[in-house]
Amino acid sequence: MDNRVVITGLGVVAPNGVGISNFTDAIKNGLSGIKHDPQLEALGFSCQIVGKPNLTPLQINTCFTALELRNFNSSGILYGVIAGMEAWSDAGLEPNTGLEPDWLSGTIFGTGTSGIDKFRESIYKIDGLDVRKLGSTVVTQTMASGVSAYIGGKLGLGNQVSTNSSACITGTESILMSYERIKAGSATRMLAGSTSDSGPFIWGGFDAMKVCTYKHNDMPASGSRPMSETASGFVPGSGAGAMVLESLQSALARGAKIYAEILGGNINSGGQLGTGSMTAPNSIAVQRCITKAMENSKINALDIDAINGHLTATSKDALEIENWSMALQRKGKDFPFINSLKSTTGHCLSAAGSIECVASVIQLKEGFLFPNINCNDLHPEITKIIDTETIPQLLIRKNLNIIAKANFGFGDVNACVIFKKYD
């Protein structure tokens, strides 16, 4: 029989809060983590505002040894390990320091790139004919699976230790892949999450594509405007989110705190056919992803209390709302509540899915809907489909049972996960 899968630990390194407690306060209060970045201004970026986590030396030194930090220059691994270790500890688990690997626990921790600043350092050395001076950690900091390798070593994991990569759905995908593994009985516990590097070498490509806003460089906190009529592109971000997934049986046996249950989900692709392309979604696939997620979770559309959208603050937001409305066959006042974390964090790219899933689970556990900021001028194409009341602009305290969370990414890929309050 399939295992039921629950969430027993959370960790986050977000632009508006490091650690679950700070992050919870930030999302409840609509606190923005978006700031002006002098480095991007100096480099002549069009968009000079970003959502970047602010870590203290104490937070870093708690998770990394002095030796590990020698010549260390991989922000993605830094964020991922800190979020991952928090989730593990929040689940009441200790790192395994014995001689026997923990065969039943693994990690799937995604990223878009790894150690891009370290990679740049290395390129300069190699081009300067100094390949021999690279040192011993270039590979582990720049290999895509660097983040899962660091986590696996720190926790002594003995099950699958891997990194997935699928643009903006990476984090949601890592959770669904981990969920499947536990459901099938291949693992008892999985640390699922994703991370994204910070800095101009990650964000530059998006700036060049003109998909980021250049209109809010002097007012960062109001720059990220999902669902607003004056949305003019996303604000790039970075960070990491993590959660411990565990079989219900294991969680109950050790008396663990249970945040929520994962009922199921779906991952698909639009094949870059029809309206889909490398960078645009095929709406048929988006809607199918949502309906298949409901089918897989054995719920119907009316069971969904709230949606945590992808909603990046580009011209595609209205299309996303239309796709949700079509998939759920719900509109107007009958539409579920919907919010987007990106108004306060920016678009954390490969970390977006995991950070936003963490926010969704906190909402279920505590019974609230965090406010969307910067959308008092809702886009008329959106209010034509759904009622203004379904888009919280102030904190709403409400007992929620089911949240649908989706992300959509480059490559025409989609992921939707269904979280349910555990009772």
Place this chain on the structure above:
Amino acid sequence: MTNEELIAKLKPIVASYAQDKAALEKIDKDTDFIKDLKINSANLVDVVLDVEEEFDIVIDNTSMEKMLSVGAAMDIIEAKLQEK
């Protein structure tokens, strides 16, 4: 440079990588980097790079392979200093 002076210069370099701090305190010519100091073998290249920088020498691949103990490191450093 006397043996004592050389060891005194080597000690802070290997200290960054040595996982056995007690063995580090007793460091002498016979101390093995991996067996005694429990330095991760991947870090041996970092020890070599730090030694190169400290003594302003270049250690070739053949010498690098032999640099597995304090004594071997001292011999290589002295030979390279003489070549300068």
